[in-house]
Amino acid sequence: MSDPNPYKSEDYEWGPGQQAGTPGYGYPQTPPYQPTVPEGVPVPPQHLPVPQPGMAGAGAPLLSLGDITVVGDQIITPAGAMPLKGAVWNAMDMSRTEEKMPTVAIVLAVIFFLFCLLGLLFLLMKEKTTTGFIQVTVTSGGRHHATMIPARGPDTIHWVMGQLNYARSLSM
Secondary structure, eight states: OOSOOTTOOTTOOSSOOOOTTOOSSSSOOSSSOOOBOTTSOBOOOOSOOOOOTTOTTOSSEEEEETTEEEETTEEEETTEEEESTTOEEEEEEEEEEEEEOOHHHHHHHHHHHHHOGGGGGGGGOOEEEEEEEEEEEEEETTEEEEEEEEOOSTTHHHHHHHHHHHHHHHHO
16 A cells, blocks of 8 residues: 555646646636526626617616616616516515514503503504515516515505506506
């Protein structure tokens, strides 16, 4: 076992040969690097298109829902621009509102119960919390994009549906 390797040649080193100055790991260094999804399909560019002067879609945003923006006659998403005409808009409420008795109410009810029976009125205190998201999807020009809008309160769905109805009226 202490003998040198009889099969080792002088000009061969273990591992793949590398040129000096090139890294041997990480992303490929040949420009441009195009990320892909697991199926090998290229990922679309993750930047918003810049409207050119004189372009029909140029102007101030008419509507913005999450990362979906309506500008002129286009719908701008992180996956690219879609035509506004004929777009199909959908929303799904995935939020919930829970009502529970806060700990403070229980503590005050116990303390004031010892002094008078009015302490039981503290058990009528309720606290409402809303959690979850509202999913907004848009389909147009053979493309589909979905975004999630956090539900801040029970009235968030009404605000989103108002914005969605405005977007639907623009799509006609």
